[in-house]
Amino acid sequence: MFAWMAWTTPVAVFFICMALMLAGMTVWELKRPSTLRKGFLPIATTRGDRLSIGLLTAAYINLAFVGLADRIGASLSLANPPSVWISFVLSMAVLAFIMRRG
Template identity: 55%
Template sequence: MQGTSVFAWMAWTWPTAAFFAFIVLCLVGMTVWEFRSPGGAPRHGILGLDTTRGDRLFISLLGSAFIFLAWLGLVGTPLWAPLVIAVLYAGAVFRWV
């Protein structure tokens, strides 16, 4: 994706583009979900916090980032195991937090 385009300085790669596309898709998905099945009112979860769906997405993404960093710092590559942990963690956050 590099070259002489005006965006060359941003040094885009397919994996990073896919990462940001995933984030955008998450946001679009959340919007569609909210339109089709409104439920955005805060809910009191097991952490004692009142969270909306958007809050739970944020907690999932932030927590997942730390799961990946911890794995990289303590274990290293490959990253399939932290990916599974992050998906399970996100599921748990959306279910119980």
């Protein structure tokens, strides 16, 4: 039925994680409603705002890393470009930081 969507396992895992994250945020919001607060970000944000900003930032970090991977590899004299897992871990750390301190 969904063969036209050309599913791959990594993309399926990605969307399952996103769905779980949204479900988790909904439950969290119902249990403990979020309030506006001001952290290091220049605007007052709710929990959902911080998640959106964090995810967008994470996407840009991964994109920048993918785009600059060759240059990073060349400047560090690596045989192969560095793994995208590095940018993934970094982006998740930034997401967690924005959620906590943003």
